[in-house]
Amino acid sequence: MSGVAMTAILLGSGAARALEKGAGGRWPKLAPPQSPRVSHVIEQLGRTRDDAYSWMKFIPAAGERTRENLPEAVGTMLKAENGYADAILAPLAGERAKLLDAMLARVSGDVTAPALERDGWNYGSARPAGAAHAIYTRSRTGGKPEQLVDEAARANGQPYFRSTGHQPSPDHRYFAWAEDVIGNDRHRIVIRDNQSGEVRTIVDKDAYGYGGLVFGPSSRWLFWIWRDARNRPTRLYRTSIDGKTTDLVYEETDPAIFMQVKRTAADGFVALTLAGPETGEVRLVPAADETAAPATVWPRKVGVRYEIDEWNGGLIALTDADDAFDMALLRLDPKDFRTLATLVPHRPGTPILQIQPFKSALVRLERVDGLHRLVILRPDGNEQTIAFDDPAYAIELPLEQSYAASSAMIVHQSPKSPRRWIRVDLASGKQTVVQQQKVANFNPDDYQVERLFAPAPDGEMVPITLLSRRGAPKDGKAPLLQYGYGSYGVASDPEFSIPALALVDRGWRYAIAHVRGGSEKGRQWFLGGRKFTKRNSFTDFIACAEHLAAEGYTAKGKIVAYGLSAGGLLVGASMNIAPTLWGGVIAQVPFVDMLNTMSDGAHPLVPLFRPDWGDPLADPKAYDYIVSISPYENVRAAPYPPLLCTAGLKDDRVPYWEPAKLVAEVRHRSTSGNPALLHTDMDSGHQGSADLASEYGQKALFWAFAMRCV
Template identity: 30%
Template sequence: MDKNLPQTAKVESERIFHGDVFVDSYEWLRDRESEEVLSYLRAENDYTARVTADQEPLRETIFQEIKSRVLETDLSVPTRVGDWWYFTRTIEGEQYPVYCRVAALTEGSVEERFTPPQVEPEQTLSGEEVLLDCNDFARDLDFFSLGSFQPSLSGELLTFGVDDSGSERYRQYFKDLTTGELLDDHLDNIFSGAYLTPDAAGLVYSLVDDSWRPYEVRLHTIGSTEADRVLFTEKDPALWLESSLSEDRSHLVLTSYSSEYTEVRLLALDALEEPARLVIDKKQRIQYGVEPITIGGESYLLIQHDHEALNSELVLAPYPAGESFEDYRTRWLPVMPHRSDVRIEGFALTADHLVVTARQDTTVKVFLTELNQLSSLLASESAAGLDFSEPAGFFEEIYTTSVMSTSIDSPVVRILYTSWVTPTQIFDYFPRSESLNLRRETPVLGGYNPGDYTAYRMWAPARDGEMIPLSIIHRADLDLETEHPLFQHGYGSYEVSMDPYFSVARLSLLDRGVIYAVAHIRGGGELGRDWYQQGKKLKKINTFTDFIDSTDFLSQRRWVDANRIVIEGGSAGGLLMGAVANMAPEKYRAVIAEVPFVDALTTILDPDLPLSALEWEEWGNPIEDQQVYQYMKSYSPYENIRPVTYPAIVAITSFNDTRVLYVEPAKWIAKLRETVTADTPVPLLKIEMDGGHGGGSGRYTRWKETAWSYAFALTHLLPDAPK
């Protein structure tokens, strides 16, 4: 054993549930205030740095490759709010963006008024104002993350939040844009997502409880010293509370939700003293979202729901009048009826169109219909729904589209388009003229040619007969008659889909002959709600076996070297990494587990830990249900480490992570070292002492973190390659 390996004390504690006694020797590492714990974590960092020191030249090479491909003086496409265009610039050598604005045209044609100004790197526009230079603000901070950033409609006030530790708790500031001065008024320890009321007189914000659950929405009158008004408190510990401003700016929408059901309340902005109006009681166990809309002077609701509609449908409903759900349901008119092959994911409003995003054959698409068709629907009371159209112009086999922004003040739909090989493109779509205007394509320096790479779909058979979609990405000139190393990524939880996206950093793997594969396993949302439900609660193990079956399928291809496969996943994907490493350690050369949820059962068994109660709808409640307890214990990585040979493993975590506490990977690595056979490479722990769930802050920091992980992977995928 390496004499420099940090020594982890064993202090036995017992966890007893349902008659089962689990002895845990490393729970003492949870005490983040302990100097012994801090010293141990620092020693782990030092050890990891020493034993991977030979990878430093490769890390630096990859970092420079990333840096050389990125336009460091990059900028965003301006977004119109009121009579201003808002945008960001980045500056070479600086970590964070600079937020700016210029005045917009208020006269002219629709195209003239809603065509953003052409912003060029290092060229200041006439009348350009700097609203917030995040680099100046973060200069003396170890960590910086910008939360909500919102100018008022009038353009006279700005609010923004700052997290300076990675804890995802923010200080909210207010800036007078007419004078350029910060107001003395500010709020501390609030949750992300705060926003201004339409008149900019108040700020609506959320608080979190000790378990990091957003539970209360309040209204702060800007400049006032009076106590903030509590608008709603969610007392159910299994529900997360969020709020938003309705798109027509008439209501606050208060949404209490879990992964399985929702409860929405509406609070009219002109009657904040009145109780919020409940739309559908949570007892109905329906997952839904609501948007108020006025048609012909009458109030209605657009409701996206899953009642007898697994993949959701969109309906037009009257404003609720306190009737029973059964009676209320009879008055709904389908706008986009349920389809078994299409998963409705969201909707939004423009000045004259309804915009729906829906997933079909794993791909999210954008659909539109004119708002005046809702009046026709009311008149006809048809159950067939409305006709929708799609913007033309997206032709790749697998790609991602998403609606970036809409506004009831604008006829434009801003759409993001990307794929595994196409850098992000931003379009403005004018539905009236069916005009799709490319506003920007993210530049990739160094002569990048998308034709040099290829991405396509394959389908891997699962052991129970399901077919698992895979995304395969590699250089187009790769010789598929010979074997190549494989980097396989997965997630598979919370109905989160691993949609195609372009990555400059990924090129450093592809250009070295590595095949990159994403396994779209059950528990994700790529194939609709049922695909998600087949990978949660008492079916969670499908997530892990799908990933292994995907590996088996790929390793049987003649172009994959089955002895050189590295896998990677983060957060719930880190749970996947730990479970797969226990179940099939012989199949992998190395495992990269980022902020990994590897002590899942211990966490879920403690309702006072961050997010635990909220997670019961995802994993089940092992406190009350013995079957859930035993099932989770059967796959939780920490409990299932075996005395066999494991691949090389690194757990990468952050000390201030509030979602997956650092203690989980710390315990996991310690127990791995205690249990695995002597020929297993020493498992490593790398901990960012100033970071949060997303690691450190700043773009250069993130590039270095990616370079670290890729160098670790390439060391095992291409052991004979020059560093």
């Protein structure tokens, strides 16, 4: 097909005419792009399917996707889709600007967290008032701050910038971080010499920044993880600080294993964690010999996951061994790794989420009845619990805290309570608020947070966190945005959100549906929405919306569903099951082409996540189940609500063609005439650039779209 013919098909015969108002004046009347349906028959496990939009998929032979190397048909399609989306959304420009202004107006002065103290140095970061990026500093107590990184300067001239992994060396001579200037999650690693001020790139490409770099205990080596051509973290390297020597420490050959590296709490080891959804293995490099081959703690075994740290002169393991599915905490012999004692036994329904060792106590973060609590375990076995009275809230336990500290820093927040940094004395449990997030023109008493429970079809009670203006009537008139994720055991915690406040201030309610597939109620809650029980996630999400409508918080047709990544699968499937329940659907970089993606063994995440979704290449049962729930395969002739999907051209996790195919199929089959939109960021990947204006700007677009939907 010629480029001219493709353009004509995609742009549609009405693309050049002036915008007219659609039915009811809600949307401009403009012919959408019509992507051609090209038969592509696939035979698999004795089953046959026709993927009519398979031509949208493009993987370059080498390097990342760019505007320049896209096939003509794909480039034309994405250009047409962006043009159409821009035209349909153009009337929302005024509302988007108001929403963005309202969000930015709430950001008061510097956005900063209190510094964390390490060996007399206070390390912190702040985003100056009106700035898009942070500045990292260190200082002695009472001394003048020393600038370590000015991210605005690093981002200058780059179409994309996101950094991670900021950390000092144990001797404080150096400061390192990883940065992505392409948008494909492949990082370079940068080191600053704090004596000379010299900044240099020590790893120029292909590093994995998310938990993928750490200084060795001696500060003479940097351990870092390398990503292969398929973007999988597969090797651990050790590079000398001068950059002259790089040695391979370990290479993983199983594509279903993920890697992370850290120093243990007392700097006794470098720990390489190798993990999959149902297995784990930790290899330790001792501080006494940083060039030694890593020693395996427990060989990996299917059904056993574990993490290793050190405390009180020995090693500790957080593990689900021996059916401890919500985790137990064990003490190990540091020489032969035998189990010496159980520090915290397994308690079903009370999952241990994180441990943070200190010299004088071991702090753990866990859930009880779906809500966080902190527990301080002291060497004598005495425990003290720290919890809060809010109906719904979240606690964070920041990493990189000094092992020698006499107090632990935690962060508390709720949908109506800005972030508070609280210092908890490890001896007494006394709490001292060190700092609170500044929010302008904000009174928490103007808002109400409720924790509700929706009955699922099988009788399970699904938690809901609901944010409203205080005193808002339950008369069924308020529109509501319902967010959900529900995959990989990732919980959707009830956090403070300035964008959510901006929407609620417009008369909306904001709900988080804590559906199965997440971990809000522990490991069993996750397993209840995984693989062959995945449909529970969708019916839970629908049950939450129906319950909120039945209780008068909103009404059917006035609910807009919002999901991100695997949350896009959630809202896409829920849209197929109950299209008239939703006033609109927002799917951000959505995973919606399940069958074709899970049938692609070359995809960087497919081997890792087969335990979560099944293997349609080898298992007929998995094939049939995925076919029955995949959003792309289950679009039908029905009155679909307005749909807005986003994508990133350089996204290797959920590539642009997944939402592109869903949008094309919805247009092909929907009977409502409502718009189905795809907007692709041509400069980003799975995440947008890390600046406040970009983040809030996207939320303003989503909220304006939602407001037009209902």
